[in-house]
Amino acid sequence: MKPGSSRISQIFREENAKGTDKKAIMLKKSTSSIRSESGFHHAIEALLSLENASVIFMQRLLDYEEIQAAGIRFHEDTVDLAYQILNVQGTLLFLMEQHKIKCSAFIVYTKRSFENILYDVHGTVVLKFVGPSVIMSRMVSRMTITDNDDRLLGYVKEFGKRVNYSVYNARGERLFLVVSNSYIPSSSTPFSILYRGQNIGVIKFGWKHVYHDLPYIDYETTGVEFPADMDEREKALLIGCMMLIEFSWYSPLTKLRLSMLLVGLILASLGIIVIFFPFFVESTTQDPETASFFKVQRR
Structure with missing residues (x-):
């Protein structure tokens, strides 16, 4: 754990001590009470793998053979990108695929619709991350996060002239602000995670510069850092925000679009x-x- 993370975790320990957030306790209750809600039950159970995690990496799988070796079962014609989700110890937590979208991806450079499916290590769907088509919605990046039965867990929405994001729970309560202070972020732009005005973490590209000795990440790895004792569902929302930032600003397709946009302007x-x-x-x-x-x- 990085220096200063104990101070970050203290914020959440104080909140839990005040009784203002009971979700972490509810998360660990007996699963028999939600047995009838199979999709939601499985999502919550799978998210327990995020317990005590303080850093989560999103590692891109570069070729179809590597994707198959990772255990993701899909056809390459229907998938745009694939990722594995790891913790800082290198443990594989989830696998994620991004489905190809029929509409043009070059309509508004980085603003495009997408559907991402998060699987557990057994190949069972845990969560869905869906962004609407820009043709049918406002010119704002927005992503909803649901379980396999389309039960809402929360959503992420871009706002402001600079590229910033708000992270909401299923009740529409804003939990976090994720800010970049940049009009057009690049791979060198970090996004700070704010909770009640305090900086509690970061989403950024190129974690190999921080963790030099980790063999399972590279210089194009995107990751998110948050307090280890944060509620697992809130961690999942921040992972969703990390995915949206990755697809909007860090992915090879986005870099290609930005390059094409620059060439087009010239x-x-x-x-x-x-x-x-x-x-x-x-x-x-x-x-x-x-x-x-x-x-x-x-x-």
């Missing part, structure tokens, strides 16, 4: 210059003073 600027430059020259040469200037220059 080409558009050159096109405007080529189209309007003759009109500019013609208008300037029609002015007597300017015309005499051009004649002198030609001599």
Whole structure:
């Protein structure tokens, strides 16, 4: 655990001592009381693997053979990206796939719809992370988090001129602010996690720069750090926020889109210059003073 994490955990211990948050206690109750809610029951049970975790890594699987070796059972034609979710000890907690979307992914550079499925190590669906199509919604990144039976766990929503996110629970209560203070984040941009105005963690790209000795991550690993004794469902919401940030700003597809956007802007600027430059020259040469200037220059 990194230095200072005990101070972060103390915030949540004090909150629990005051009795303001009972969710962690409810999470560990007997599962017999929610036996009829099979999807929700399995999601809560699977999320117990996040207990005492303070850092979670999201490691991209680079080829289909590697995906199959990791135990994800799907056809490569229906999957855009695949990830494994690890803790800081390197234990595989979950596997995640992103389904390909039929609509164009280049409509509004990083703003695109997606559906991500989180599996446990046995291949059973734990959670779904779904972002609506930008054509049918406002121009804001938003992702809902549900169990396999579409029971809402919470949602993440982008807000502000700079790229910031609000994390809400199923009741619509805002739990966390995830802020970047950047208009266009890059792979070097960290996102701070704020709880009641206090910085309690971070979401960022390239954790190999922090944990040099870990062989199971690389310099393109995205991760989230939060208090170890935080409620597991709240950790799942922050993992969802990490996924949204990864797909919006860190993934290879996004980097390709941003590169294409930059190239498009350059080409558009050159096109405007080529189209309007003759009109500019013609208008300037029609002015007597300017015309005499051009004649002198030609001599």
